[in-house]
Amino acid sequence: MDDNLLQVQRGDRFAFGRNWKSFTDLVDESRIRHAIDSLRAALGVEDLAGRTFLDVGCGSGLFSLAAHRLGARVHSFDFDAEAVESALRLRRAFAPDASWTIEQGSILDGGYRARLGTFDVVYAWGVLHHTGAMWDAFDAAVGLVAPDGLLFVSLYNDQGRESRIWTAVKRRYNRSGPVVRGALIAGSSAYIYRAWPLIKVMGLLPGRNRPALTRPRGMSRWHDMLDWVGGYPFEVSKPEQVLARARTHDLGLLHLQTCGGGLGCNQYVLRRPGGSAGAQEPAEPADDLAHLGGARAEPAHGHPR
Secondary structure, three states, X not given: OOHHHXXXXXXXXXXXXXXXXXXXXXXXXXXXHHHHHHHHHXXXXXXXXXXXXXXXXXXXXHHHXXXXXXXXXXXXXXXXXXXXXXXXXXXXXXXOOOOEEEEEOXXXXXXXXXXXXXXXXXXXXXXXXXXXXXXXXXXXXXOOEEEEEEEEEEEXXXXXXXXHHHHHHHHHHHOOOHHHHHHHHHHHHHHHOOOHHHHXXXXXXXOOOOOOXXXXXXXXXXXXXXXXXXXXXXXXXXXXXXXXXXXXXXXXXXXXXXXXXXXXXXXXXXXXXXXXXXXXXXXXXXXXXXXXXXXXXXXXXXXXX
């Protein structure tokens, strides 16, 4: 029995891979297009042709697939065997002949990392804060970025006392039976979407934009909710903490998008120096977002990758 499964059985970890196996039933070309568009916008590129792409904690494999569609040579790994199975399933369905490697591994395993080498883009969306050692995982991810390469990372926003309450909810969820889990999902949904009826009414008024029916990044509202309520281990950070950590590695900020101090993830695109000709200079944050080289992305909603 692998370490991930033991932690799930003890109630110390959410069964992330099980959630991804369910989500892959919903993946279609529309969701893939949304994933491609969000990846292109955040990285500020039209394609990833000729580049290598590492998906740390690949989950369903949706964004590995998106990177492949953009032309990258992709390597994906996840700590959870069921997540690996989900990514393999997507590859079989949508990219059977892809230059795309998928395997089980941990970002915290130094021996495993040593075999990987470095990559032009290291993608760790909604992953490092679930390792139980977020800053160690961040440092490890940086070490996999090639010179002049990019680290695209998203981390849960630190809301102080509210984050501590959510930590307790997540711990309780994983150590409870079906009845308590159902109650926690229902209560959390009611709290998170408490303003949704008003938003829908406002969207019906003349001149107002209708609420989007498709989740940003091609995700699923139900699977996002399960990931949020059950997603343990759980750590949080403030943008200033992440940027200070990035500076210790001499990483430059290219893109910053926060969740406005609320619930959700702050996402960062950071560049490792390499000294190549024509390299872009780091951008200065502009309000909630700093970006070079492409259209600005929509605010980040949801948590899975």
